[in-house]
Structure formats: structure tokens, C-alpha cells
Amino acid sequence: MASSLLSDCSSCATSRLLPLRRALHPPPPRFRPSPAKAPPTPRSLFTAAAPLPLLPRARSMAAASSADPATALADGSARIIDGKLVAKQIRDEVGVEIARMKEATGVVPGLAVILVGSRKDSQTYVRNKKKACEAVGIKSYEVNLPEDCSEYEVVKNIATFNDDPSVHGILVQLPLPRHMNDENILNAVSIEKDVDGFHPLNIGRLAMQGRDPFFVPCTPKGCMELLHRSGVEIKGKRAVVIGRSNIVGMPAALLLQKANATVSIVHSQTKNPEEITRQADIIIAAVGVANLVRGSWIKPGAAIIDVGINPVDDPASPRGYRLVGDVCYEEASKVAGAITPVPGGVGPMTIAMLLSNTLESAKRIHNFK
Amino acid sequence: MASSLLSDCSSCATSRLLPLRRALHPPPPRFRPSPAKAPPTPRSLFTAAAPLPLLPRARSMAAASSADPATALADGSARIIDGKLVAKQIRDEVGVEIARMKEATGVVPGLAVILVGSRKDSQTYVRNKKKACEAVGIKSYEVNLPEDCSEYEVVKNIATFNDDPSVHGILVQLPLPRHMNDENILNAVSIEKDVDGFHPLNIGRLAMQGRDPFFVPCTPKGCMELLHRSGVEIKGKRAVVIGRSNIVGMPAALLLQKANATVSIVHSQTKNPEEITRQADIIIAAVGVANLVRGSWIKPGAAIIDVGINPVDDPASPRGYRLVGDVCYEEASKVAGAITPVPGGVGPMTIAMLLSNTLESAKRIHNFK
Numbered sequence: 001m002a003s004s005l006l007s008d009c010s011s012c013a014t015s016r017l018l019p020l021r022r023a024l025h026p027p028p029p030r031f032r033p034s035p036a037k038a039p040p041t042p043r044s045l046f047t048a049a050a051p052l053p054l055l056p057r058a059r060s061m062a063a064a065s066s067a068d069p070a071t072a073l074a075d076g077s078a079r080i081i082d083g084k085l086v087a088k089q090i091r092d093e094v095g096v097e098i099a100r101m102k103e104a105t106g107v108v109p110g111l112a113v114i115l116v117g118s119r120k121d122s123q124t125y126v127r128n129k130k131k132a133c134e135a136v137g138i139k140s141y142e143v144n145l146p147e148d149c150s151e152y153e154v155v156k157n158i159a160t161f162n163d164d165p166s167v168h169g170i171l172v173q174l175p176l177p178r179h180m181n182d183e184n185i186l187n188a189v190s191i192e193k194d195v196d197g198f199h200p201l202n203i204g205r206l207a208m209q210g211r212d213p214f215f216v217p218c219t220p221k222g223c224m225e226l227l228h229r230s231g232v233e234i235k236g237k238r239a240v241v242i243g244r245s246n247i248v249g250m251p252a253a254l255l256l257q258k259a260n261a262t263v264s265i266v267h268s269q270t271k272n273p274e275e276i277t278r279q280a281d282i283i284i285a286a287v288g289v290a291n292l293v294r295g296s297w298i299k300p301g302a303a304i305i306d307v308g309i310n311p312v313d314d315p316a317s318p319r320g321y322r323l324v325g326d327v328c329y330e331e332a333s334k335v336a337g338a339i340t341p342v343p344g345g346v347g348p349m350t351i352a353m354l355l356s357n358t359l360e361s362a363k364r365i366h367n368f369k
Numbered sequence: 370m371a372s373s374l375l376s377d378c379s380s381c382a383t384s385r386l387l388p389l390r391r392a393l394h395p396p397p398p399r400f401r402p403s404p405a406k407a408p409p410t411p412r413s414l415f416t417a418a419a420p421l422p423l424l425p426r427a428r429s430m431a432a433a434s435s436a437d438p439a440t441a442l443a444d445g446s447a448r449i450i451d452g453k454l455v456a457k458q459i460r461d462e463v464g465v466e467i468a469r470m471k472e473a474t475g476v477v478p479g480l481a482v483i484l485v486g487s488r489k490d491s492q493t494y495v496r497n498k499k500k501a502c503e504a505v506g507i508k509s510y511e512v513n514l515p516e517d518c519s520e521y522e523v524v525k526n527i528a529t530f531n532d533d534p535s536v537h538g539i540l541v542q543l544p545l546p547r548h549m550n551d552e553n554i555l556n557a558v559s560i561e562k563d564v565d566g567f568h569p570l571n572i573g574r575l576a577m578q579g580r581d582p583f584f585v586p587c588t589p590k591g592c593m594e595l596l597h598r599s600g601v602e603i604k605g606k607r608a609v610v611i612g613r614s615n616i617v618g619m620p621a622a623l624l625l626q627k628a629n630a631t632v633s634i635v636h637s638q639t640k641n642p643e644e645i646t647r648q649a650d651i652i653i654a655a656v657g658v659a660n661l662v663r664g665s666w667i668k669p670g671a672a673i674i675d676v677g678i679n680p681v682d683d684p685a686s687p688r689g690y691r692l693v694g695d696v697c698y699e700e701a702s703k704v705a706g707a708i709t710p711v712p713g714g715v716g717p718m719t720i721a722m723l724l725s726n727t728l729e730s731a732k733r734i735h736n737f738k
Contacts, residue, residue, distance in 0.1 A: 183580065200580060204573030207623070208615045211552065211569060236638045238645075244626065246577045254576070257613065257634060262645065264633035265626060269605045276607075276631065 009328030078336040087348035095136040109362035110139045111169040112161040117147035162190040169195030169358035195357040220252035222349025232303040235260040240280035243287035285326035295331030304339040378697030447705040456717035464505040478731035479508045480538040481530040486516035531559040538564030538727035564726040589621035591718025601672040604629040609649035612656035654695035664700030673708040
């Protein structure tokens with residue numbers, strides 16, 4: 001029963017009616033945990049409400065070519081923006097560039113990852129990054145520090161990588177243990193090697209006209225890349241970003257703004273999120289609330305980038321849960337012009353953009369065009 | 370005739386119909402020049418169109434108390450947010466704090482201004498800042514460099530002030546001569562003394578949740594102060610910022626967002642600025658186009674902060690021109706709940722906030738609470 005409720009998005013029927021300030025509270029972490037057994041979605045949020053009536057279908061976006069990463073669904077609904085495919089294209093391009101650089105200069109880009117503690121999910125992400133680096137020819141460096149190490153030890157390791165000419169990107173895996181100050185640690189990363197793009201100087205340059213950041217944060221950069229490669233026009237379009245986290249929502253809004261969209265940011269204090277979202281030609285949802293954005297929130301033909309990866313309980317699944325986005329895919333795919341699936345949308349893009357940022361850094365440091 | 374056309378805002382009747390991408394192009398400089406004879410507004414933009422029909426009056430905002438800086442107009446239309454009065458209140462408060470600090474610590478806050486070249490308007494601004502500093506007890510330092518000096522000379526002077534413990538704020542008067550790179554020069558100002566708040570690190574911290582900038586840029590800070598002191602609620606309200614310059618529009622949008630408004634940014638590429646602006650409970654107009662925002666753009670009861678100070682020709686004036694805002698005051702004051710006049714609105718706030726930032730810097734450097 002729960003699974004059928006979930007499949008028609010009614011799991012969020014109540015949360016939609018709750019004030020968004022409560023529903024939107026938790027910002028999505030940089031990489032969402034993939035627990036062995038996901039925490040079940042609170043039962044009190046489940047009500048067997050009828051699905052909302054859908055708006056009439058429209059296909060205002062240009063039809064996808066066969067080589068387009070946004071391919072039409074068999075049933076004629078929204079084009080799926082295939083993040084796996086785009087991410088693979090990017091990894092291939094990065095691999096080719098790295099080979100060219102190595103041949104011309106002898107330099108191999110290097111990425112250092114610092115992992116503090118032994119969270120299973122963080123270990124998985126670090127392992128995946130390492131694998132992805134190897135596949136494209138980036139040398140990866142790893143430091144594992146115990147959960148109870150001091151902030152000073154982390155900063156000392158960052159300083160070593162800052163000074164190491166074979167390292168072009170440094171990444172501190174989040175979340176950090178509670179006794180550490182994220183800001184102090186992230187600020188210790190040299191601005192030239194901050195491939196995550198989280199340094200406030202990077203964010204400031206992202207916000208300013210006439211300036212460019214050293215690095216664009218990976219997940220929002222991935223969102224933009226999906227839009228660009230799917231042929232979604234941004235300039236002059238209305239865009240709504242749902243969520244304003246430092247790592248996705250806020251930089252995504254700045255990027256859309258830089259690309260000349262007219263941007264509105266919907267967040268936990270927004271009183272009429274549905275009405276505002278319905279005006280958008282482009283929606284980036286990055287709020288970490290399962291199925292929050294219903295079909296009725298969507299302007300026919302809009303392009304939707306769904307950053308959320310939320311575990312919801314699903315007895316029919318062998319793991320007892322499955323992953324859904326912030327957007328009710330079933331409803332949205334009947335209204336939107338293009339949409340990213342979850343999983344397989346934004347998810348694969350984050351690591352691809354990390355590889356791209358590391359290459360970019362190595363090219364800049366070695367002045368290789 | 371021109372003056373009567375201007376008085377009913379029809380000077381912008383055509384520009385309203387022009388695509389905003391053309392009309393919104395010039396970003397407002399930090400301080401608007403006050404030329405001896407202002408350049409006349411292009412005659413081709415003038416057409417004797419009838420004023421737009423006004424929306425019904427509404428007074429959704431709380432009634433102003435007698436001590437409120439937003440006082441009711443005699444004719445019962447929008448409350449005027451009196452920037453002169455608020456700026457005076459702030460200067461008085463700053464003066465009291467400086468006296469308290471001096472008595473307790475012996476420290477007198479110091480502000481250094483670097484002026485390059487001999488633009489009349491820049492000289493006037495620097496003189497006004499000096500006067501304002503003296504009036505509240507801030508010691509002012511001034512360096513005048515010739516128009517043809519090198520970037521290196523400017524940076525060298527900045528470095529001297531960076532190292533001078535009696536200087537707590539450093540300001541480089543803009544615009545700089547064309548042969549100089551603004552970015553290099555502004556970045557040379559120590560982040561602890563960047564009372565203008567233009568350093569990208571400051572902007573980044575302004576954009577990020579959980580971070581605070583060392584300094585908030587003076588004009589947008591002044592806009593927020595006007596809203597706060599006029600009792601305009603921001604949290605949960607729809608806000609539209611018109612213009613996205615690095616020195617006003619963009620930081621104003623970030624400040625509104627930080628204050629939990631739902632913010633949309635209208636700019637030169639926005640296709641339907643009127644429709645979007647009409648949704649706003651709060652409008653900050655900072656685009657540098659005379660009378661762009663008409664009555665029909667305004668939601669009844671909205672609060673309007675007009676940053677524009679645009680010279681338009683006026684044969685009836687002894688100087689041949691007069692100053693108007695980006696908002697058609699005559700129309701807007703009949704629709705809005707509260708509005709800043711031009712001049713006498715945001716203008717006086719900028720220097721007041723500069724004094725406030727200089728005091729804040731001295732307090733921080735000397736750890737004085």
C-alpha cells in the first residue's frame with residue numbers, strides 16, 4: 001500500500017499543505033547518504049489523498065534530436081534529461097583532454113581527498129571519486145583521519161596539499177565531525193585548488209558581474225551543464241530555484257542569473273511556492289523534500305532539474321526503500337517539457353564536474369590551453 | 370512643456386514600451402554624478418502619451434506613528450520614507466558611539482579616501498564624505514593622485530593605509546581612470562578595512578547562509594535600514610530588485626534574501642518586468658533609468674525604495690535639469706504603501722552607512738563592544 005501511495009506522489013500530499021517553512025527546512029547535504037536501510041518517511045505525512053489534477057500537456061521545448069541527451073519518452077510525455085549519458089560524455093571529454101595535456105606537458109592532474117571519520121556513506125563517495133579519477137587519468141591522493149582528530153590536523157593536511165605541486169584540487173569530504181568548524185577548514189583550502197568552489201571568494205566572484213569564480217561548485221555546475229547540453233534556452237527565461245543551500249540552491253541561482261535568466265528563489269519562508277514555481281520556464285529543485293513539487297506547480301513545457309535524492313520507504317524494494325527526487329516525477333513528467341530522473345539525473349553529474357574542475361585547475365596552474 | 374511632460378512621468382512612456390534589455394543597460398555608478406549641467410534625456414524617448422491608469426489605492430502597511438521616519442503625505446497617499454531623517458538618526462547614533470569609544474579606549478575611528486584624477490563630481494563626493502566624517506568625530510585621511518598615475522601607485526597607497534593602525538576604513542573613489550583595473554585596485558584593500566564591502570570575499574559571505582560579511586555595501590545597507598526603520602516587514606514577503614549591479618542591485622537582492630524575503634531579480638534581459646514587479650511587496654529599483662517603474666508596475670500597498678538619481682532636463686529649473694528616480698514618483702506614490710523620494714531618500718543613506726561601517730570596523734579591530 002505504501003509503495004502504491006508513493007508511486008502516485010501522494011506521500012507528499014500533506015506536506016504540500018503544510019507551511020513550506022517546515023517542509024523545506026533541511027538543506028540537502030553535498031552528497032546524500034545512501035544508508036543500508038533508509039530512515040522511513042514519517043507516517044504522519046502519508047495521507048491517501050487523490051493525486052492533484054494535472055495541467056494540460058504541452059511541448060513548448062524544441063524536439064530532441066536523436067543525439068540529444070534529452071530523449072523523448074515512449075509515452076510521449078516530457079523529454080528525459082539523461083544525466084548518466086551527459087556525465088559519461090563529460091568524463092570522456094575530460095579523459096581526452098587529460099591525455100592531451102599529459103602528452104604535451106607531462107603533467108597529470110591530481111585530486112586530493114581528505115576524509116575525517118568512518119561514515120559508511122562518506123567512504124563510499126570517496127571510493128567512487130577515486131574510481132572516477134582513475135578512469136579518466138587523474139591521480140588521486142587520499143588522507144583518512146580519525147573521527148576524533150583535531151581541526152588543526154585537518155588544516156595541516158590541507159596545507160600540505162596546498163603546497164604540493166602535483167595536487168591541483170583539494171576536497172574535504174563533508175559532513176565533518178561535529179566538533180569541527182566547517183568554515184575554518186574549508187577556508188584553509190587554497191583558492192586555486194578549491195575544486196568544490198565552496199570558498200566565499202569563489203561564491204563572491206560567482207555573484208558579481210564581470211568576475212568569474214576560479215571554480216563553479218560541482219552540483220550546480222552539473223545542473224547548468226544538463227540544461228545547456230539538452231538545448232534548454234536560459235537567457236530571458238523565468239527560472240525558479242527551490243532551496244537556497246550554500247552548496248546547491250544559492251550558487252545555482254547565481255549561475256542562472258549569470259546566464260541571464262530572471263531568477264526567483266523559493267525557500268522555507270516563501271508563502272506561495274506553488275504559485276511562484278508555476279511561473280518558471282526552468283525549475284531547479286534542491287531542497288531535500290521527497291516529491292514536494294507536484295504537477296500543479298509546473299508550467300506546461302518547463303524544464304526541470306531535480307537535485308533531490310530522498311529515500312522513501314518502499315516495502316516492495318529489496319532494500320525496503322527507494323530514492324525519489326524533490327519533484328513528483330510521475331506528475332511532473334506529464335506537464336514538463338524536459339525533466340531529470342532520480343536517480344540518473346543530477347547525481348552522476350556531480351563527480352563528472354569534479355573531474356572537470358580538477359582538469360581545469362591543472363590547466364590553469366600549468367597554463368595549458 | 371518638457372517640464373510638464375516630466376512631471377507626469379510620460380518622459381518614460383516610450384521607454385516602458387521598449388524592450389527592457391535596452392532600457393536597463395546602464396548600471397548606476399556608486400555615486401551618481403551631479404554635473405554642473407546634466408546631459409539632457411534623449412528627446413526621442415519623449416512622447417506625450419497619456420499617463421497610465423492607476424490601480425486603486427490601498428494601505429496595507431501599518432499606519433506610521435508620529436516618530437516613524439515614514440510619515441503620511443498630506444493628501445493621504447503613500448507614506449514617504451524620509452531618508453534625510455533616517456540618515457540623520459544614524460549619524461547621530463554613530464556620533465554617540467564614537468564619543469563613547471573614544472572615552473573608553475582613546476581610539477578615534479579613521480577613514481582614508483583615495484581619489485584619482487580630478488573629476489568634479491568625485492571631488493564633491495570626497496568633500497562631502499570628509500565633512501560627514503568630521504561631524505561625527507571620524508578622522509579622515511585623503512590622498513589625491515593625478516589622473517595619469519599608475520595602478521601601482523594607487524595600490525601602494527592602499528597598502529600604506531592597510532598597515533596604518535589609525536585607519537579603520539579605506540575607500541577608493543570610483544570611477545577610476547580607464548587605464549586602471551578596478552578589480553586589482555579594490556582587491557588590494559584589506560578585507561578588514563573594506564568599508565565599501567565591494568571585495569568578492571565580502572560578497573561571497575553575504576551570499577552564504579551562516580556567514581556574515583565584514584561589511585555590507587553602503588547603498589544596499591542603506592536600503593535595508595530604510596525598510597527596517599520604516600517598519601516594513603521583510604520576512605516572507607515578495608521582493609523584486611530591479612537592476613543587478615555589483616554595488617547596489619545584486620547585494621540588495623542578497624540582503625533581502627538573507628532577511629527571508631522571496632526575491633526575484635529583474636534586469637536587462639527580463640521579458641516581462643512590469644508583470645514580475647507587480648507581484649512585489651517590496652521593490653528596490655536600482656537601474657539608473659528615469660521614471661522606468663510606472664504606477665501600473667506596482668502592487669497596491671507595496672514599499673518602494675528608489676535608488677536611482679537620474680538627471681532629466683527641465684527648462685523651468687535654474688540648472689536646466691532636475692533629479693528623478695527610477696520610479697515615477699507621481700504615479701507610484703498613489704499606489705504604493707510607502708516610498709522613498711528622490712532626492713532625499715536613499716541618497717543621504719549612503720554616506721551615513723559609510724560612517725556606520727567605519728565605526729563598526731574600528732570597534733571590531735579594537736574589540737570594543
